[in-house]
Amino acid sequence: MKNYFKDGIKGFRHFVEDGETEEATRRLIDKIKENRFNAYITVCEDAVERAREIDKNKGDGRLLGMPIAVKDNLSTRGVETTCASKILRGYVPPYDATVVERLKENGAIIVGKTNMDEFAMGTTTETSFFGSTRNPWDEDRVPGGSSGGSAAAVASGECIASLGTDTGGSVRCPASFCGISGIKPTYGFVSRYGLIAYSNSLECVGTMGSSIEDASLLLDVISGKDSRDSTSIDPTLYRRSSEKFGKIGVLTQFFDGVEEDVLKHVWNAIHKLEDLGIEYEEIDLPNLRYALSSYYIIAMSEASSNLARYDGVRYGLRGKDLAWDTTFSRIRAEGFGKEVKRRILMGTFSLSAGYYGKYYLKALKVRNLIIKDFEGAFRKRKLDAIVSPTMPYKPFKLGEKIEDPISMYLSDIYTVPVNLTGLPSVSIPCGFSEGLPIGIQLIGRAFDEETIINIAKIYEENTDHQKKVSGLL
Amino acid sequence: MMDEENLKQIARLAKIELKEEEVKEFSPQIRSILALFDEIDEVETEDVKPTFHVFGLKNVFREDAASPSLAGEDAIKNAPKKERGYIKGPKIM
Numbered sequence: 110m111k112n113y114f115k116d117g118i119k120g121f122r123h124f125v126e127d128g129e130t131e132e133a134t135r136r137l138i139d140k141i142k143e144n145r146f147n148a149y150i151t152v153c154e155d156a157v158e159r160a161r162e163i164d165k166n167k168g169d170g171r172l173l174g175m176p177i178a179v180k181d182n183l184s185t186r187g188v189e190t191t192c193a194s195k196i197l198r199g200y201v202p203p204y205d206a207t208v209v210e211r212l213k214e215n216g217a218i219i220v221g222k223t224n225m226d227e228f229a230m231g232t233t234t235e236t237s238f239f240g241s242t243r244n245p246w247d248e249d250r251v252p253g254g255s256s257g258g259s260a261a262a263v264a265s266g267e268c269i270a271s272l273g274t275d276t277g278g279s280v281r282c283p284a285s286f287c288g289i290s291g292i293k294p295t296y297g298f299v300s301r302y303g304l305i306a307y308s309n310s311l312e313c314v315g316t317m318g319s320s321i322e323d324a325s326l327l328l329d330v331i332s333g334k335d336s337r338d339s340t341s342i343d344p345t346l347y348r349r350s351s352e353k354f355g356k357i358g359v360l361t362q363f364f365d366g367v368e369e370d371v372l373k374h375v376w377n378a379i380h381k382l383e384d385l386g387i388e389y390e391e392i393d394l395p396n397l398r399y400a401l402s403s404y405y406i407i408a409m410s411e412a413s414s415n416l417a418r419y420d421g422v423r424y425g426l427r428g429k430d431l432a433w434d435t436t437f438s439r440i441r442a443e444g445f446g447k448e449v450k451r452r453i454l455m456g457t458f459s460l461s462a463g464y465y466g467k468y469y470l471k472a473l474k475v476r477n478l479i480i481k482d483f484e485g486a487f488r489k490r491k492l493d494a495i496v497s498p499t500m501p502y503k504p505f506k507l508g509e510k511i512e513d514p515i516s517m518y519l520s521d522i523y524t525v526p527v528n529l530t531g532l533p534s535v536s537i538p539c540g541f542s543e544g545l546p547i548g549i550q551l552i553g554r555a556f557d558e559e560t561i562i563n564i565a566k567i568y569e570e571n572t573d574h575q576k577k578v579s580g581l582l
Numbered sequence: 583m584m585d586e587e588n589l590k591q592i593a594r595l596a597k598i599e600l601k602e603e604e605v606k607e608f609s610p611q612i613r614s615i616l617a618l619f620d621e622i623d624e625v626e627t628e629d630v631k632p633t634f635h636v637f638g639l640k641n642v643f644r645e646d647a648a649s650p651s652l653a654g655e656d657a658i659k660n661a662p663k664k665e666r667g668y669i670k671g672p673k674i675m
Contacts, residue, residue, distance in 0.1 A: 203656040296636050310635070339642040340635070347637070402621040413596060420597075422671045427662035434597065436672040442599040450598055451608060454589070455615055457596040468619055473632030475622050480633060515614045531636030555637065 113137070114266035114582045117323045118175055121269050125163065125174035134160035134218060137176050141221055141267050146243045146252070148261040150181050151189050151222040159218045170216025171330055177212055178268035180259050181222040182229055183314065184303035185209050188219070192305050193237035194227045196444025200424045206303020207338065208272060208314050208331040215330050220268055223258030227446045228416065229279055229307050231255050232520055235511045236448045243507070244286060245581050246545055250504040253286030255279040256317070260287040263317050266582035270318040270327050276308050277404055278499075278524025280315035281536035285499035285548025288538045288578045290321040290565065292328050295556045296531030297342035299328070300335030308411040309340075311404075311528040319578050321537055321565040328558065347556040353493055357382065357551075357564070358392035358486055360497040363522055367501040374540030374547045375498045378568065385567055390490065394482040397526060399475045404525035405518060406459055406472035412449075413456025419444065451514065480530045483552075493560050497523040499536040499548035523550060533558045537565045538574040546577075584612055 113124055113133040124133050135157050141149055156176065163174045179185060182192045184202035186209075191197045205213070212219065226236040234257025235241040242257040244250040245265040252261040256273025260283030263271050273280040275293040284291025293315040304314055316327035334343040359379055364372060379389050421427035421440040428443065430436055445453070459468035486492060501520060510517045527534040532552050539549040553561035569575050586605050589612060593600045600608070654667065663670040 200660055203652055203659060297639070336644065340639060342637070342639070396625070399622050399625055402618050405615070406619050406622070417597075421662060423658075423669060424660035425662070430663075430672040433672045433674045435599075437597045438594075438599040441597055442601075445598065447604075447607075450600075450604070451611060451615070453596050453598060454592050454608065455612060455619075458584070458592050459619065461592070461595065467623075470632055471622055471625070471627060473634065474627035474630040475625050476633040477630050478625070478627070480636065514611055515618060518615075518618065 112582065114269060115579050117319050118172070118269055118326060121175060128164045130160040130163045130174040131157060134176055134220070137220060137267065146245055146248070146261045146265055147240055148224055148242050148258040148265065148267055149178070149221040150191060150193060150224050150239050150258070153188055153219050153221050156218050156220045163216070168216055170214065171326065172212060173216030175217045175269050176220045177217045178221055178223050178259055178262045178271040179209060179219055180225055180256050180271070180273045182225060182274055182305045183209055183272060184305065185219060185222065188222060190222060190305070192228045193225045193239055194444065194446070194449070195238045196419050196425045196440070198426065202303070204303065207300035207335045209303065211331045223256070223262055223271060225258055226255035227449050228412070229255040229274055229276055229312070230412070230448050230452055232278070232282055232517050233505065233511065234258065234283070235507065236446055238446060241507055244504050246288060247504065250506055250545070251286065253283030253500070253504065257283045259317055260284055260289060260291070263287065263289050263319055264578050264581055270316065270323045272327070272331070273315050273317055274304060274312055275315045275528065276312040277408060277528050278521050280317060281499050281524050281534060281548070281550060282521070284317055284536040286504040286546065288541070288546030289317055289319055290324045290538070290575065291315060291317045291536045292324045292558070292562070293527060293534045294328060294332065294558055295344070295533040297340050298344055298533070298556065298558065299332045300338040300341045302335055302337040306415045308408040309415070310411060311408060320575055321535065321562060321569055325562045344556045353560065354491040355386060356388045356390065356490070356492055358490060358492045358495045359389050360394070360495055360523070361391045362393055362397055363501070366522070367498055368503060370542035371498050371501065371503060371547050374542065375549050378539035378549045379496060381572060382564070382568060385571060387564065392486050392490065392495065394479070394486060396475065396478040396482050400479055400526040400529060401518060401522060403472035403475040403479070404521070404529055406468050407476065409452045409456035410460050410469045411456070413453045413460060416449070416453055448514070476529050479526060483526070483530050483532060487554050494564055495552040497550050499523060499550040503542060503545045503547065527552055531555060533561060535561050535565050537569065538577070540574055541577065584609070584616055
């Protein structure tokens with residue numbers, strides 16, 4: 110049987126040119142419906158029809174005919190969007206997120222909405238109301254999170270590339286756990302209009318593909334200033350000097366907490382880059398050990414404020430009407446899962462009278478210190494990128510950490526500093542151990558996505574870890 | 583400190599009705615999350631400014647001009663309870 114999905118966007122383009130989009134899309138939708146990994150929450154029923162039109166009328170666009178999956182916290186006009194929460198079941202947005210609009214303008218076919226941790230709060234996709242997504246490399250393991258469905262869909266050939274969102278690692282962690290490439294852009298590089306907010310000052314829309322090339326093409330399509338998101342930025346105003354130093358910094362902090370085989374493959378990758386002419390030096394950022402605590406204070410505080418809107422009045426779950434406060438409290442008790450409740454409670458507490466200065470305001474100050482640490486390292490040491498493992502561990506077993514929130518939070522140690530600082534970052538596969546993928550993270554200077562993507566491409570061209578995923582497709 | 587009574591008070595503020603078993607389950611978890619939060623206590627931040635935007639972006643203004651937006655019926659389409667073109671909330675008095 111013909112395999113349409115083996116060679117990413119470049120390969121699929123030939124099938125589109127040959128007028129086989131409809132056949133390929135039909136087969137893809139059938140595969141999604143088999144639901145082997147629970148990667149999707151909703152399938153877009155009009156995808157095959159869209160494909161037929163493309164075969165008939167051709168048209169143009171850089172993603173013409175490409176079957177793209179979209180995380181279920183990105184608004185899609187006319188297609189149910191739930192954030193994997195019971196409280197939003199049945200919600201059908203009357204508009205498209207800017208990123209979705211841009212995909213469509215470029216000819217992409219949205220094939221479905223992917224599974225995720227409820228409201229993007231999690232590292233494993235296990236907090237989804239619709240059940241956990243499974244890792245295509247090992248079905249007893251988690252795909253990472255929170256964009257686990259978007260990553261599993263790419264790794265299992267249930268789409269060609271996908272959109273996720275990244276608040277504290279939610280694109281990079283699942284990219285790492287599923288052996289694919291993921292990009293979290295600079296804060297403001299991509300519009301958040303239509304992204305259902307959880308933590309506004311941290312979150313970004315990111316892209317995933319079976320190669321860094323595919324992920325960066327998607328990023329190119331969705332990025333750019335948008336008047337509907339006042340925090341989106343015209344990157345040309347910020348573009349850094351194109352001076353290249355040929356040097357990366359290795360974040361060796363916390364290495365004693367990293368699994369041995371993960372560390373081994375990350376070092377191998379660093380030495381490979383060295384062979385390719387990129388020097389490295391070890392770096393240590395003094396305030397980084399406060400990244401997790403300040404990150405979780407900020408994320409939970411913003412979450413408690415953002416999620417106040419779920420009261421069953423304008424959309425979502427609504428029970429029997431009693432007095433207003435009882436009505437709201439019951440809807441929220443029934444509609445939110447445990448992790449979401451915990452985070453709202455913690456955020457409410459840290460913003461409450463008498464604690465604001467101790468927690469939220471203090472965390473914002475620590476955030477500034479961490480930003481200065483990164484700026485200083487890039488400037489003084491003349492670095493093109495800072496590298497680390499994406500995740501300190503290989504993919505967990507399903508259920509292994511879900512009852513212990515703190516141990517789950519600690520696994521975000523290398524991903525959250527990037528959201529606190531707003532910097533861009535990519536995760537690419539750098540090896541396999543016990544049949545499970547391992548990812549390396551490259552962090553770049555603000556609005557210098559290009560450099561880290563180029564380093565990733567050089568690495569990809571000279572290794573074949575990223576090609577392994579095609580064995581699953 | 584966060585004991586079960588404090589937790590119930592916070593839940594009232596957050597408008598989430600907690601079951602007794604949730605209070606039992608969440609209390610120790612929330613205490614350990616608070617211990618994580620408290621790690622920043624030791625950081626000296628007296629002369630440090632808080633970060634409200636990572637690149638220091640200030641207010642962005644636009645002209646106050648009317649432009650086409652969502653049709654009324656699309657805007658209220660998702661409301662579970664509505665009447666004569668209005669969204670209907672629960673009783674407040």
